[in-house]
Amino acid sequence: MNKSAGVLLGIVVAIGAISAGGAWYTGTKLEGVLNTSIADANKELQAALVGSNGTASLELVSLERNVFSSTAHYRLKGEGEMFGEAPVELLFVDHIEHGPLPFSRLTSLKLLPVLATSHYELEKTPITEKWFAAAKDKSPLTGVVNIGYDNSTNGTLQLLPLDLALDAKSNLQFSGLNLDVAANAQAQKVKANGYMDSLTLSTVAEDQTPVKIELTGLTVASNLTKSTYGYYTGENTLELTDSKTTFGAKQSVLGVKKFEMKNQTEESGTSASGRADYKIGEVSLNGKTVGSAQMAMSLKNLDIPATMSLMQVYQTKLQPYERAAAEAAAAGQPAPELVLTPEEEAQVKTGLEKLLAAGPQVALENLSFNTANGESRANLVLDLTKPQSMDLPPDQLTQQLIALLDINVQVSKPMLVDLFTVQSEIDGQTDAKLIAEQATATADMFGGMAVGTQFAKLDGNNIVTKLHYANNQVEFNGQKMTVEQFVGFVMSKLSGPEQVQ
DSSP, X not given: OOHHHHHHHHHHHHHHHHHHHHHHHHHHXXXXXXXXXXXXXXXXXXXXXXXXXXXXXXXXXXXEEOSSEEEEEEEEEEESGGGOSSOEEEEEEEEEEESSSOHHHHHTTOOSOOSEEEEEEEOOOTTTHHHHHHTTTSOSEEEEEEEOTTSOEEEEEEEOOEEEEEETTEEEEEOOEEEEEEEOGGGSEEEEEEEEEEEEEEEEOTTSOEEEEEEEEEEEEXXXXXXXXXXXXXXXXXXXXXEEEEEXXXXXXEEEEEEEEEEEEEEETTEEEEEEEEEEEEEEETTEEEEEEEEEEEEEEEEHHHHHHHHHHIIIIIHHHHHHHHHHHHTTOOOOOOOOOHHHHHHHHHHHHHHHHTOOEEEEEEEEEEOSXXXXXXXXXXEEOOXXXXXXXXXXXXXXXXXXXXXXXXXXXXHHHHHHHXXXXXXXXXXXXXXXXXXXXXXXXXXXXXHHTTSOEEETTEEEEEEEEETTEEEETTEEEEHHHHHHHHHHHHHOSOOOO
16 A cells, blocks of 8 residues: 555545544434424424414424434424314424534535534325325425534425326426525524426316416525514515416416515514515516506504514414304304403503504505506505594594505506506407597596596596595695594595485
């Protein structure tokens, strides 16, 4: 043996000895790490399902520990209305390579030491056997997770391509999905990125006409940080390149391109805020472009402790009551009475007062639709405040609850003409001149009716409505009045003309 070969053999033996010793040490720590991870996962499941009619839990069924690797089995159970009539139970098997140098990482030249590398997959059960068959008898859900010595994790989750008959009239074709996830210790920070190429659902509507939904190019991304109150704040993004929905007796095709959804939440002290933005780059019908759309909503000054206190009452009292009421209705029996203890009533009252004292604001910042010839849009701002007393009569309570209400609506008549034109073409009309005349007449009639009721005014080619309320004063389309006068005005218009005796 030459000197170089001897050195190389010495290095290999040294690495092997270190790895073997590390693997034994990792094996002794593994069960504690898994139990901690499962406890953390159950906390997150509980938080994620707040407000839903369902519960979910993860448990370690067994752990077979060896020197270089271990095998764990998990059970994920979900029950409640959101999971259907019977509880849902999924089983997973996890092949865990012990650190510091798992063989799979060595073969891919990833030499950074880790505590363990987990290779998990869904197991076949009576519930999942159709899913396995659709994935050509492979586990349809698999993943790899690397666990660092600082308890950080990173890995991938993969859903395999599927071709699945859901029932006699429905079929699902799915290209598969890949998701990359990384988190630091105790998942205080989490990042995820995923992509799906395509999904096609073929089924029938209630009238038995074929329905086909096609989605192409789905991207999801999250960048989240756990707040001091235990929930996640940050950014979530979903983008869809293209979608088509084929429906109806004439098999019309509704297309949507460049759909984007972005939401962001923030925490400052005891206050939370958030916003959601939606965009559709193009809406089409039977290949003809109709327009584009946007929507933006926001929430500000939400008192977190008050919200969590109210949510606790909702979970313990209102959710069970809703289930009991639904069961009673299904059985043809009267709904049970909702009873709160004096302590719970005080908790609700205190929570509401604290929530309102923070001055929460809800806003529809933008709701707009554009066609080739016009744009319609609307926005709304609602500021709430704490009233002098929560025991006031309903009309007085409402006035004191609302600190500000601002509503602006603009409907474009040229946009209406564009939409009515599309509707006529859907109905099978082919005379372009007649279609244009009917669409213009219909838009004019709509504008005339809106103006005739005095709920709107004409501003050029736009039908507009403006409402502003603050300090018990209303300004409606430029006319100032008291709340009582405004309510009387609205009621008089809704009741219609008086009958002549």
